[in-house]
Amino acid sequence: MAAEPSGTAAARPAPGALTARIAETSGGDWRRDAACRGEPLELFFPRLDVVPDEARRICTTCPAVTACLEYALAPHVPPIIGVWAGLSASERRRLKRQVA
Numbered sequence: 530m531a532a533e534p535s536g537t538a539a540a541r542p543a544p545g546a547l548t549a550r551i552a553e554t555s556g557g558d559w560r561r562d563a564a565c566r567g568e569p570l571e572l573f574f575p576r577l578d579v580v581p582d583e584a585r586r587i588c589t590t591c592p593a594v595t596a597c598l599e600y601a602l603a604p605h606v607p608p609i610i611g612v613w614a615g616l617s618a619s620e621r622r623r624l625k626r627q628v629a
C-alpha cells in the first residue's frame with residue numbers, strides 16, 4: 530500500500546466504516562433500504578445483450594449505494610454478477626484495477 534500523504538489519513542473513513550454506519554441506521558442491514566427491493570430481478574441480472582439502463586437509474590436513487598458498492602467490490606467466491614451500485618461486473622473489475 531502506498532504511504533498516505535501527510536494529514537489525509539485522519540480525514541478518510543476506515544474501510545468498512547461507511548457500511549457500518551449505514552448498517553447502524555438501517556437496523557443492521559443496508560439491504561433493507563435498497564431501492565432495488567421488489568424490482569424485477571432481470572433488470573439487475575440482464576442478458577448479456579441488454580444494457581441495464583433501468584437498473585442504473587434505480588441505483589442513482591438508492592440510499593444504500595455506498596454500502597452496496599463496498600459489498601460489490603469486496604472479494605466474492607464465486608464473483609458476483611449483475612448490476613450492483615449501478616456498475617456491471619466488467620465495470621467493477623475496471624474500477625478495482627484503477628483503485629488498486
Ligand code: SF4
Nearest residue numbers: 563565588591597614
Ligand atoms: S445501489 Fe442499486 S443494486 Fe445496490 S442496493 Fe441500491 S438499488 Fe440495489
